[in-house]
Amino acid sequence: MQLIDNVSQLFKMTSVQIAGATGLLALAEQLLPQLAGVIPPVAYAVLTGLVIVARAVKQPALAK
Numbered sequence: 001m002q003l004i005d006n007v008s009q010l011f012k013m014t015s016v017q018i019a020g021a022t023g024l025l026a027l028a029e030q031l032l033p034q035l036a037g038v039i040p041p042v043a044y045a046v047l048t049g050l051v052i053v054a055r056a057v058k059q060p061a062l063a064k
Contacts, residue, residue, distance in 0.1 A: 009062050015054040022047040 010016055022044060029035045 006062055012059075012062060013054075014057070014059060015051050018047060018051045018054055022051070 025039060026044070029039055
């Protein structure tokens, strides 16, 4: 397995930030029962779509 060239900038990548936020939302929904039903399931589909789009968009701030 090979890592990407700029792995040191991983947490600056928009796709990683969106994926992390999505994961935290899912975790919060599991750990806090009062959040059940507050976040519609379609929100996770939208966030996943944003991850894909963000991964495809070039981020000049991350250039070497």
